[in-house]
Amino acid sequence: MEGNLFDIPGDLEKKFEKTISILDDHDRFRLITHYDADGISAGAVLSRTVMKYQKGFHTTFIDSFPEKVPKGSPIIFTDIGNSYLDRISEIEETVIVLDHHEVRDNNSSIPDLEDKVFINPHDHGIDGSQEVSGGTLALLLAITYDNTNWEEALYGLAGAAADKQAIGGFTGLNLQLLEASLDKGHLEKRTGLFIDGESIQNALMKACDPYFPGISGEKKKIKKILEDLEIDPDAKLESIGLEKKRKLNSLLVLSLLKRDIPVDVIESIYGTHYISPHDGLEVDILYKLLNSCARNDRPGLGLSLCLGDNKAFYEAKEIRDRYRKQMIENLKTLEERIEKKENIQYFYEEKKTRKGELAGLGMLYLLEQDMPVLGLTELDEDVDISARATKNMVEQGLDMGELCDRLAERLGGDGGGHDIAAGATVEKDKIDAFLKAMDEEVGKLLGSG
Numbered sequence: 001m002e003g004n005l006f007d008i009p010g011d012l013e014k015k016f017e018k019t020i021s022i023l024d025d026h027d028r029f030r031l032i033t034h035y036d037a038d039g040i041s042a043g044a045v046l047s048r049t050v051m052k053y054q055k056g057f058h059t060t061f062i063d064s065f066p067e068k069v070p071k072g073s074p075i076i077f078t079d080i081g082n083s084y085l086d087r088i089s090e091i092e093e094t095v096i097v098l099d100h101h102e103v104r105d106n107n108s109s110i111p112d113l114e115d116k117v118f119i120n121p122h123d124h125g126i127d128g129s130q131e132v133s134g135g136t137l138a139l140l141l142a143i144t145y146d147n148t149n150w151e152e153a154l155y156g157l158a159g160a161a162a163d164k165q166a167i168g169g170f171t172g173l174n175l176q177l178l179e180a181s182l183d184k185g186h187l188e189k190r191t192g193l194f195i196d197g198e199s200i201q202n203a204l205m206k207a208c209d210p211y212f213p214g215i216s217g218e219k220k221k222i223k224k225i226l227e228d229l230e231i232d233p234d235a236k237l238e239s240i241g242l243e244k245k246r247k248l249n250s251l252l253v254l255s256l257l258k259r260d261i262p263v264d265v266i267e268s269i270y271g272t273h274y275i276s277p278h279d280g281l282e283v284d285i286l287y288k289l290l291n292s293c294a295r296n297d298r299p300g301l302g303l304s305l306c307l308g309d310n311k312a313f314y315e316a317k318e319i320r321d322r323y324r325k326q327m328i329e330n331l332k333t334l335e336e337r338i339e340k341k342e343n344i345q346y347f348y349e350e351k352k353t354r355k356g357e358l359a360g361l362g363m364l365y366l367l368e369q370d371m372p373v374l375g376l377t378e379l380d381e382d383v384d385i386s387a388r389a390t391k392n393m394v395e396q397g398l399d400m401g402e403l404c405d406r407l408a409e410r411l412g413g414d415g416g417g418h419d420i421a422a423g424a425t426v427e428k429d430k431i432d433a434f435l436k437a438m439d440e441e442v443g444k445l446l447g448s449g
């Protein structure tokens, strides 16, 4: 191993050393990873790594503690585990946990065990919510294990991007890993719009993140725009000249400015792309593919494509295209479906799994910027709620996670999450009371009520 690759705290380095000796001492591993894009990314980095050393592995995806803990080989948990350290301590097998999630009720009671390694960046002064993800922790382990593993950079950083750690640029450990990958030639840079498709017309038809109101998915409008700018609709995005690129960019920026979308969101439609010279895949596209796989209950497909399965890659692409098409259809009608109270806006959405993303994209690119949005899905007995705010609201003191937690609990439901993105569940006959209370609380905080 290469020691002191990065400026990581000594006690963290010791944990990596212990992990590496476990990797060296065994030739079969159970990899258990989180059921989301960052989890797939972490699982991919470690699966690819152990495969290189002819070690056996079996990778599974979970979103809560496994009902049956596998026996017979050391277990490596990635992107999940910090909430279960007490139960993990009781597992007979050797266990390594690489998880960046912060656990509020601290785990200081967890003893140091000979055959367990718990790697949590928060224990070492590293902000796991911003500076390192499951994928990049796995990458750090892979390159610490063997300095030739830098080609894993694409897969690791995709996880960090999926966990929204690339917004405004990577920072901390993520940034160190990115810069080293660029230095070593395992990633390359280009700048451009964060839209992609077989042609420029196709990319705009499918642009849902970023979403351009009145343009995305509007064939006639797109044709007209491209004609006016004298851009061949069938041309590849990379091949149009700089001048035309600039004009197209300003036009898209304008479509968002008209909606009072904040500058930092508008700036995020264009930026640096990081491409792997090994397979031409870029971080931005890979993480979006992995997101689509996870959201369609196909994390295994995401892992397969990372392991180099071309068929899996095309299938994931199809799933993502289908998803983008549906999301655009939903975004197009979102404004008509929005209902408003004095201080909040909300909408009903049939598909539970879609409403969070829809609320998030709507809040970013489309909806009124002075009230948070709630997406509601009616289930058998409950209403499931996804709440999204803007950065600006959070800066004014709004904490949707705290509100969802407190207001739902008061009504016998439960909720929680982050300041900017949160969720709750309440019984159907409590939803009116929940919305009313939310409206009042938001009004108090944002002072518009």
Ligand SMILES: [Mn+2]
Pocket: 038, 039, 079, 100, 133, 134, 135, 163
């Ligand atoms: Mn994660």
